[in-house]
Every structure is written in structure tokens, then in C-alpha cells.
Amino acid sequence: MRDGAATPKIPGVLQQRTLRSISHAVGVGLHSGQRVELTLRPAPPDTGIVFRRVDLPEPVEIPMEAEFVTDTRLASTVSNGNAKVQTVEHIMSACAGLGIDNLYIDITADEVPILDGSASSFVFLLQSAGIVQQKAPRRFIRVTRPVEVREGEGANLKWARLEPYHGFKLVFEIDFAHRVVSSTGQRVEFDLGRDSYSRDIARARTFGFTKEVEYMRSKGLALGGGMDNAIVVDDTKVLNSGGLRYDDEFVKHKMLDAMGDLYIIGKPLLAAYTAFRSGHALNNKLLRELLAHRDAYEVVTFDRESDAPEGFAEVARAW
Numbered sequence: 001m002r003d004g005a006a007t008p009k010i011p012g013v014l015q016q017r018t019l020r021s022i023s024h025a026v027g028v029g030l031h032s033g034q035r036v037e038l039t040l041r042p043a044p045p046d047t048g049i050v051f052r053r054v055d056l057p058e059p060v061e062i063p064m065e066a067e068f069v070t071d072t073r074l075a076s077t078v079s080n081g082n083a084k085v086q087t088v089e090h091i092m093s094a095c096a097g098l099g100i101d102n103l104y105i106d107i108t109a110d111e112v113p114i115l116d117g118s119a120s121s122f123v124f125l126l127q128s129a130g131i132v133q134q135k136a137p138r139r140f141i142r143v144t145r146p147v148e149v150r151e152g153e154g155a156n157l158k159w160a161r162l163e164p165y166h167g168f169k170l171v172f173e174i175d176f177a178h179r180v181v182s183s184t185g186q187r188v189e190f191d192l193g194r195d196s197y198s199r200d201i202a203r204a205r206t207f208g209f210t211k212e213v214e215y216m217r218s219k220g221l222a223l224g225g226g227m228d229n230a231i232v233v234d235d236t237k238v239l240n241s242g243g244l245r246y247d248d249e250f251v252k253h254k255m256l257d258a259m260g261d262l263y264i265i266g267k268p269l270l271a272a273y274t275a276f277r278s279g280h281a282l283n284n285k286l287l288r289e290l291l292a293h294r295d296a297y298e299v300v301t302f303d304r305e306s307d308a309p310e311g312f313a314e315v316a317r318a319w
């Protein structure tokens, strides 16, 4: 779509969305510490969200689909052959929260810039470019029966579940054995049709503990990390001079991550997601479990906005 082109409107239909114009950002990768440039570009209907490694001799496209996730140890990494992009979850979360269906993300290194450690810079980039509707119905993955994955036992138990729901609702609970984190809210609920992603979730920053950061640095990780892009916690307190952005910023960041991890399925979900101590690995396992059961989901569109879940036509309104 050209800059400033009129939005093609199909009366009543919930339509796919992309950007109106191009948006750029420059930053550093959290783990590599490497400088990286991002260019967000409009993409045609049914493209989905596609990373493009434009620094390679031949640009390589990496589409956002669950099976392209190849590493989930510290962040969600997607690969196509030898080309990879690490830490995709925050920008994917912003795309999920603002209802962006189609987007090219040109990137000049193998890690998405961390920016301020939250999704709010990506929200700003996407909104500044403008969000427009496209001449194709939005396709949703509707969960039709519960699917669950579990790991560990006792104090190590973690699980994540998807259940049928006419909308997209998430409940996330953490249980950190750390007194600073456990003194904040441990459970958060978010409903995309009712609540505000950019106000309530997007600003929550990633976090790290000083002891772990030292260890990670010794392994050549978290090289780009610091107090301007993470909450840093020692044994007794938050070290950032400004404190927390939300009283329950830790669990809200885990919710932000989960929204990004789940959006790697390639289409917006209609489901209720509930998770206890889940992370990138378990979130991806949940997607694969869902996709492995063809009877557990269907792809749907809404020919009448009035049939869509309440609030969905208004999510980050496109104009």
C-alpha cells in the first residue's frame, strides 16, 4: 500500500491491518550488545508478520509461525536455515496488542533491539506509522477445546493452557522465590477486547537479578543490558532510580512476553490463556500442542463486525 493511500473498507467485515507508512528504529541487542537497525514496512494481505535479515548477502525471510521457533532458553528465537532472529517477543507482543496482521520487519542483525526493555517503543513506532485496514477479512485461530502443557512438579511445576473463549483473555501468575518480586502483585488478568494493551501492559520492562546478570555477562550474554532497558534487582531492592512503572510490573512483563510468544502462531487467537510460571519454552510448546490437534482449533473470519468479540473492532482503532 502506498503512503497515504485511502483505506479500502469492506462494509461490516473485520479486516486485516498493516501499517500506513514505513517506520525505523536503531538500538542494541540485549544479549549481543550489537547495534541493529529495524525498518517496519507495510505488507500485503495474508503475508503475516515476516522478519527479513537484510544484512545477509541474500536477504532471508523468516515468517512468524510456531515451527520456526528454534530456541527459547533466554528469549524466543526464530530461524530459517542458518538465518536467525533472537528476542522477537516484545515486538510480536506489540503487534498482537495493536492487532497488526501483516508486516515486514527488516533487520540488520540477529537480535531485535531491546530499546527500553518493554513493548512501548514498538507500540510508538507502529502507531506513528499509522495502522490501516486492508481488503481482506482478519483470520483468527479459534480454540475449540482445552489444550494444556505442563512441566515439573512441586516447587518446579509450571503449566499453560488454552481454552475456548469468544475474545482473547489472559491470566498469568508468577511465583518467584525472591522477596522483592514476591512482594509485588503475582497475578494479572488482561482482556484484549476490554482493557488497554498500550496503557496496561506495553510499558512493563524485562527484569534481571544482579547475580544472574554477572553470570550471564561472564557467558557473553546480556551485554546490551542495563538500567535503561531493564529493571535490575539485587537481594533486597529495585536498583533503578525511578522504581517500577507499575506496582506489578514483573508479572505484567511476563504477560507481555506471553502475548508475543503466542502471536508467533501467525494469527490472532480467540481463546482464554491461563498460565502458571510459564515462559518462552512452555508457551511455544503450547502452540505446538494446539497445532498438533486439528480438532482443537479452527480458522474463522467475521463477516459482520457485530459477530466479532466485543471491543475487537476498536482494538487500536485503524483509520
Ligand SMILES: [Zn+2]
Residues within 6 Å of the ligand: 089, 090, 206, 253, 257
Ligand atoms: Zn520479555
